[in-house]
Amino acid sequence: MKTLIVGASTYPGRYSYLAANSLLGHGHEIVLIGKENGQVSGNQILHGQPELEGIDTITLYINPTRQPELYDYLLSLKPRRIIFNPGTENPEFEQMAEDQGVEAIEGCTLVMLSTRQY
Numbered sequence: 001m002k003t004l005i006v007g008a009s010t011y012p013g014r015y016s017y018l019a020a021n022s023l024l025g026h027g028h029e030i031v032l033i034g035k036e037n038g039q040v041s042g043n044q045i046l047h048g049q050p051e052l053e054g055i056d057t058i059t060l061y062i063n064p065t066r067q068p069e070l071y072d073y074l075l076s077l078k079p080r081r082i083i084f085n086p087g088t089e090n091p092e093f094e095q096m097a098e099d100q101g102v103e104a105i106e107g108c109t110l111v112m113l114s115t116r117q118y
Contacts, residue, residue, distance in 0.1 A: 001028055002054050004077065006070065007061030007088075008032035008045045015085065016061035019109045026113050031055065049073040059083040059109045064090040075100055083109050 003023055009016050020040045023030050031052060032045045039045065049070070055077045060067070067090055074082070075096065081103035084090060094104035112118040 001056040002031060003028050003057045003059060004031045004033065004052065004055045004074075004079070005059055005061065006033050006074070008034035008036070008040060009061075010036050010038040010040060010045070014061070015110065019059060019061070019085075019113075022110055022113050026118065028118075052077055055079050057081050057083060059085060060088040061085055062088060064088060064093070067093050071096060075102065078102075081105055083107055083112070085109055 005016055005020055007016050008020065011017055017040055020030055020032065020043065024041055030043055032040060032043050034045045036045055056079060058074055058077065058079045060082065071093055079102055082097050082105070084094065084104065084106045085108055089106050097104040109118070
């Protein structure tokens with residue numbers, strides 16, 4: 001399963017960084033999108049709206065005010081689910097996702113991984 005992390009960071013204290021490493025540690029393939037240049041555990045942070053295929057899960061680490069510009073792009077990736085981590089909850093986007101058959105989960109990727117709910 002391939003997970004897209006939106007809001008990726010090279011800073012070890014950021015939850016997106018911790019999630020990237022935890023996902024890798026649990027055997028998941030990751031794709032990173034963020035504003036920063038750099039890598040996380042050998043995975044390059046991509047910018048903008050790159051063409052991607054095979055995304056199962058999108059996990060969000062960006063403020064809801066920054067999400068509207070990505071609605072169409074993220075939904076076009078046809079993920080199975082979108083995880084809205086704490087602070088990223090967005091009822092408008094969650095409803096849009098559900099309307100397109102995408103499961104919208106308000107949860108924490110790190111907790112889901114540690115409790116085997118991922």
